[in-house]
Amino acid sequence: xxxxxxxxxxxxxxxxxxxxxxxxxxxxxxxxxxxxxxxxxxxxxxxxxxxxxxxxxxxxxxxxxxxxxxxxxxxxxxxxxxxxxxxxxxxxxxxxxxxxxxxxxxxxxxxxxxxxxxxxxxxxxxxxxxxxxxxxxxxxxxxxxxxxxxxxxxxxxxxxxxxxxxxxxxxxxxxxxxxxxxxxxxxxxxxxxxxxxxxxxxxxxxxxxxxxxxxxxxxxxxxxxxxxxxxxxxxxxxxxxxxxxxxxxxxxxxxxxxxxxxxxxxxxxxxxxxxxxxxxxxxxxxxxxxxxxxxxxxxxxxxxxxxxxxxxxxxxx
Ligand code: A2P
Numbered sequence: 001x002x003x004x005x006x007x008x009x010x011x012x013x014x015x016x017x018x019x020x021x022x023x024x025x026x027x028x029x030x031x032x033x034x035x036x037x038x039x040x041x042x043x044x045x046x047x048x049x050x051x052x053x054x055x056x057x058x059x060x061x062x063x064x065x066x067x068x069x070x071x072x073x074x075x076x077x078x079x080x081x082x083x084x085x086x087x088x089x090x091x092x093x094x095x096x097x098x099x100x101x102x103x104x105x106x107x108x109x110x111x112x113x114x115x116x117x118x119x120x121x122x123x124x125x126x127x128x129x130x131x132x133x134x135x136x137x138x139x140x141x142x143x144x145x146x147x148x149x150x151x152x153x154x155x156x157x158x159x160x161x162x163x164x165x166x167x168x169x170x171x172x173x174x175x176x177x178x179x180x181x182x183x184x185x186x187x188x189x190x191x192x193x194x195x196x197x198x199x200x201x202x203x204x205x206x207x208x209x210x211x212x213x214x215x216x217x218x219x220x221x222x223x224x225x226x227x228x229x230x231x232x233x234x235x236x237x238x239x240x241x242x243x244x245x246x247x248x249x250x251x252x253x254x255x256x257x258x259x260x261x262x263x264x265x266x267x268x269x270x271x272x273x274x275x276x277x278x279x280x281x282x283x284x285x286x287x288x289x290x291x292x293x294x295x296x297x298x299x300x301x302x303x304x305x306x307x308x309x310x311x312x313x314x315x316x317x
Contacts, residue, residue: 014053015253015279019262021192022215023167025114027084029257030277031056033221033266039068041268046072048270052277058195058219058264059108060088060119061100062132066107074109086115088171092132094123094152095144101164116165117195118156121149121177122310140308149177154186169193171221174314175210182214195219198261199231199252200293201300206317208259219262223252226302236293244280254279255290 018026032049034042034057042065046057055078059069066087073083087108093100101116125142128134134142149170156168169191173181178194181187194211198204198220211218225231232248241248249265249272256263257279265276282290294300299316 013279014277015257016053017257017279019217019260021115021167021217022190023192025084025166025192027115027193027217027262028054028056029260029262030054030253030279031058031084031086031219031262031264032273033264034059034065034069035063035221035266037063037065037266037268039065043068043072043075044270045268045273047076048273049277050076050078052274054273054277055082056084056086056262058086058221060117061090061093061104062088062119066104067109070107070109080110084114085110086117087113088117088119089152089156090132091120091122091124092126092128092134094118094149095126095147095155097152097155097159098162101159105164112163113165115167115169115193116156116159117168117193118149118152118170120172120307121170121312122307123147123149123152141306141310143310150181150184150186153181153191154184157187157189160189167192169195169216171195172197172312174312175207176314177312178210178214178216190214191216193217193219193262195221195264197222197226197301197303198256199223199225200234200237200255200290201225201231201297202302202316203291203294204317205291206315208261212260217262218260219264220256221264222302223256223263223265224249225252225300230297230300234293234297236289236296240282240286240289243286244282246278246280247275249276250278250280251282251290254282255287258282258287 017029128142
């Protein structure tokens with residue numbers, strides 16, 4: 001049997017950290033993001049991830065890949081209770097979350113998900129001119145008149161008793177929309193999580209603080225800066241990465257984990273999937289440098305579809 005020499009220290013380690021949701025469930029701090037992953041790619045990605053030690057997979061009805069993800073979960077043969085699976089309610093299903101959840105579970109081939117999130121605070125007309133993003137003649141989004149995300153959330157709350165989701169939460173909620181939701185008389189369950197775009201170019205400290213103050217776990221999507229990836233070329237992040245002898249992606253993922261944020265890097269590349277589960281301990285100074293990066297590079301939001309007339313991103317703070 002061979003042993004590592006006593007002086008050999010691992011600079012990075014597979015992240016096994018979990019964060020407690022208000023429901024008491026433990027959510028693994030690093031999960032696999034699957035947006036824009038095709039069926040074939042996502043099947044392999046989920047299988048690779050589960051074999052590498054991931055226990056948290058994040059998908060959505062709108063990604064169109066729930067079936068392939070379910071197939072990969074079954075192929076990996078990890079006991080269901082070890083897994084944390086999230087899927088999301090699409091906008092045209094806001095008035096019928098039960099049916100939408102049932103449809104997602106049928107595709108995933110699962111009896112329950114661990115977390116069901118409202119994908120956007122925008123109820124769209126289920127009978128509009130497009131099945132996913134219906135528009136009005138003026139080109140604006142065809143929102144459901146007389147229905148708000150508060151009504152959607154009230155219906156989502158009733159899902160908990162049925163046991164087909166263990167927790168409910170939201171995505172892309174700003175402080176003002178969260179406040180509106182929490183203030184509503186019909187809201188009896190604080191959202192377990194708010195999944196938002198979060199990285200050093202968009203650190204959103206006020207939103208993160210608000211969530212922390214209300215026991216809402218923050219989940220970071222596009223932690224690497226999504227498709228264009230200017231963050232991966234950032235000189236400050238590269239310097240920190242070089243100091244630790246790790247990839248830039250590892251620094252970005254580690255930064256999120258160090259803030260007690262759940263982080264969902266998306267990849268379909270086996271080697272990246274594996275390294276994205278590794279984290280390093282950043283010094284307080286490095287974490288502060290990353291938090292201040294947007295002051296030099298400019299605040300940048302990479303995922304900002306036009307939802308008008310609905311207001312979604314009223315602040316970058
Ligand atoms: P790919 O899926 O081809 O591996 P985000 O999670 O911020 O949305 O970023 C996703 C993008 O980042 C995808 O294009 C993905 O490419 C790429 N990516 C994921 N992990 C890494 C990594 N460790 N190094 C470089 N690029 C990565």
